[in-house]
Amino acid sequence: MAPPLSDSALDQLFREARSYNGWLDKPxxxxxxHTLWDLMKMGPTSANQLPARIVWCKSAEAKARLxxxxxxxxxxxxxxxxxxxxxxxxxxxxxxxxxxFPHTDARSWFVGDEAARRQSAFRNSTLQGAYMILxxxxxGLDCGPMSGFNNEAVDADxxxxxxxxxxxxxxxxxxGDRQSIFPRSPRPEFETFNQIL
Amino acid sequence: MAPPLSDSALDQLFREARSYNGWLDKPxxxxxxHTLWDLMKMGPTSANQLPARIVWCKSAEAKARLxxxxxxxxxxxxxxxxxxxxxxxxxxxxxxxxxxFPHTDARSWFVGDEAARRQSAFRNSTLQGAYMILxxxxxGLDCGPMSGFNNEAVDADxxxxxxxxxxxxxxxxxxGDRQSIFPRSPRPEFETFNQIL
Numbered sequence: 001m002a003p004p005l006s007d008s009a010l011d012q013l014f015r016e017a018r019s020y021n022g023w024l025d026k027p028x029x030x031x032x033x034h035t036l037w038d039l040m041k042m043g044p045t046s047a048n049q050l051p052a053r054i055v056w057c058k059s060a061e062a063k064a065r066l067x068x069x070x071x072x073x074x075x076x077x078x079x080x081x082x083x084x085x086x087x088x089x090x091x092x093x094x095x096x097x098x099x100x101f102p103h104t105d106a107r108s109w110f111v112g113d114e115a116a117r118r119q120s121a122f123r124n125s126t127l128q129g130a131y132m133i134l135x136x137x138x139x140g141l142d143c144g145p146m147s148g149f150n151n152e153a154v155d156a157d158x159x160x161x162x163x164x165x166x167x168x169x170x171x172x173x174x175x176g177d178r179q180s181i182f183p184r185s186p187r188p189e190f191e192t193f194n195q196i197l
Numbered sequence: 198m199a200p201p202l203s204d205s206a207l208d209q210l211f212r213e214a215r216s217y218n219g220w221l222d223k224p225x226x227x228x229x230x231h232t233l234w235d236l237m238k239m240g241p242t243s244a245n246q247l248p249a250r251i252v253w254c255k256s257a258e259a260k261a262r263l264x265x266x267x268x269x270x271x272x273x274x275x276x277x278x279x280x281x282x283x284x285x286x287x288x289x290x291x292x293x294x295x296x297x298f299p300h301t302d303a304r305s306w307f308v309g310d311e312a313a314r315r316q317s318a319f320r321n322s323t324l325q326g327a328y329m330i331l332x333x334x335x336x337g338l339d340c341g342p343m344s345g346f347n348n349e350a351v352d353a354d355x356x357x358x359x360x361x362x363x364x365x366x367x368x369x370x371x372x373g374d375r376q377s378i379f380p381r382s383p384r385p386e387f388e389t390f391n392q393i394l
Contacts, residue, residue, distance in 0.1 A: 002337045005206050009335070015239055039210075054392070100383055127324075138201065138210060139207075185245035194251045197254050
């Protein structure tokens with residue numbers, strides 16, 4: 001049994017963390033992206049599916065390509081960030097299960113049922129996206145997640161050689177500029193959306 | 198700019214945390230569930246949609262009802278836990294946007310497009326599910342997330358009066374019994390599923 005994390009850690013992960021629209025001029029290193037992956041990959045996914053596939057757009061060229069497929073308001077949020085991650089999912093994740101979940105034949109649960117694979121890939125890659133956001137915050141980075149972009153265009157541009165990889169959402173990562181954030185939107189009390197039975 | 202959290206915090210959140218199948222005989226209080234919600238609700242969702250609706254099954258009766266709709270292997274994981282959360286999503290979350298995202302008419306983006314609402318509710322309630330898992334770990338609790346249950350049966354039983362609420366996944370919460378876990382499944386190196394462009 002572990003004690004709760006410190007108040008400052010809870011602030012950094014949840015209470016004071018915000019989604020950023022603008023970024024300080026301070027780079028994110030490849031080492032930091034490796035550290036981020038090594039944390040986020042530990043989060044649970046159903047049968048260890050780990051369906052997320054990530055392209056970290058770090059060069060000006062890659063960010064410009066991605067921004068070209070984004071909604072107008074999101075373009076500057078992509079190109080001005082040190083890194084913008086394309087979080088995608090592999091609809092054929094089940095082909096990796098023989099080594100990711102080796103103690104049973106989990107691949108066979110998904111063969112021939114692409115609808116089930118799509119649902120499972122969407123759920124589990126989204127879980128991984130949330131782990132990415134919280135792992136980034138845990139190592140002192142800030143995030144700006146976005147879903148306002150043309151998924152089909154991103155897939156055609158970045159995943160032409162991987163037709164079963166589909167973009168889920170994108171997320172700028174760096175050191176957020178406090179001047180770029182809006183006032184926090186309301187958060188509901190427990191009773192509004194929760195029930196104890 | 199915040200420094201990275203301590204190694205022990207990163208262990209508690211990611212590296213040493215595990216999905217539990219069995220539970221110590223130690224209750225989870227309603228206060229802890231409120232604390233959990235007050236952390237997880239701060240995590241980002243698109244346009245502050247917060248589509249998750251949660252039923253925390255805490256009584257023996259509620260857990261038995263839920264277990265009746267679960268796969269055979271999951272039943273004991275539900276009834277033996279102090280709490281099992283049904284994480285659901287409101288397909289009509291857009292009706293709450295006038296107060297959750299008050300500075301623009303975000304409700305109008307979703308009126309008449311239930312397919313878009315289903316996708317957005319699924320993505321954003323799943324993000325909230327991951328925030329729930331990590332917030333639970335952050336306050337010293339353990340989790341056992343599960344998707345092996347009959348969603349339609351759970352919805353009919355628990356959400357009969359809310360036909361637009363759909364279960365996403367369930368998650369046992371408590372103090373995990375280290376003897377109930379399996380060896381950790383493999384986690385891929387960065388290069389396997391990541392690319393820096």
